[in-house]
Amino acid sequence: MALISNAKGRGENETPSGYERLFGNRKLGMLMSKVQSAVISTGNELEKVLASKLENTHGISIQKINKEDRVFKGIKDGHDIIIDCVIAKEGKFMLIEIKDGDTFDTKKVAGEVASLITTKAHLIEHNNLSEDKVSIHYCSFNATSHKQIEKGAKGLLPEGSAMTGKEFCDLVGIDYEKIIQERKKDQQENLNYFIEELKKIPEIHSKF
Numbered sequence: 001m002a003l004i005s006n007a008k009g010r011g012e013n014e015t016p017s018g019y020e021r022l023f024g025n026r027k028l029g030m031l032m033s034k035v036q037s038a039v040i041s042t043g044n045e046l047e048k049v050l051a052s053k054l055e056n057t058h059g060i061s062i063q064k065i066n067k068e069d070r071v072f073k074g075i076k077d078g079h080d081i082i083i084d085c086v087i088a089k090e091g092k093f094m095l096i097e098i099k100d101g102d103t104f105d106t107k108k109v110a111g112e113v114a115s116l117i118t119t120k121a122h123l124i125e126h127n128n129l130s131e132d133k134v135s136i137h138y139c140s141f142n143a144t145s146h147k148q149i150e151k152g153a154k155g156l157l158p159e160g161s162a163m164t165g166k167e168f169c170d171l172v173g174i175d176y177e178k179i180i181q182e183r184k185k186d187q188q189e190n191l192n193y194f195i196e197e198l199k200k201i202p203e204i205h206s207k208f
Contacts (some may be wrong), residue, residue, distance in 0.1 A: 001185065005190075006043060019033055062085040096168065113156060120135075159163050
């Protein structure tokens with residue numbers, strides 16, 4: 001789990017963040033921007049964590065493992081498409097977008113789904129495959145149901161593409177619950193840091 005203390009956040013000389021405008025407090029705005037930065041980092045590190053747990057990497061491309069198999073060069077108007085995880089086994093391909101949360105930006109979901117669909121079409125044509133040989137999936141690692149993921153994606157996901165983190169881990173042979181527990185280890189440090197930083201803000205300290 002990413003640490004808030006290591007996050008960059010909004011700097012002193014930068015324009016006010018949305019948090020500063022929300023609270024009307026410069027220091028609090030800067031602290032909240034560090035929290036947001038840590039949240040983003042936590043999502044970005046998820047793929048690294050998953051990749052580090054793989055014991056059998058045959059047919060699996062994720063992070064720096066078999067990276068060339070998840071980079072599709074020039075297939076989108078001359079630009080590359082990079083898929084978070086590609087599983088190629090027994091003549092079938094699974095294209096998987098991996099997310100940490102379960103509520104997504106509408107435009108980003110639409111763009112990611114479009115990239116998955118474009119990549120699927122490319123694989124079918126390039127490898128002379130039938131459509132059922134290539135599937136696309138949108139994995140929300142912490143979601144507990146497909147319905148939750150579909151709701152968070154504002155109904156933009158193709159039917160049957162939602163995937164939970166537990167399903168992904170079962171698919172690649174890693175322990176989902178162990179990862180969940182390991183990612184909790186920094187929560188107390190983050191809480192302590194956040195409280196201590198709040199106390200340093202005079203307008204908040206006076207409220208304690």
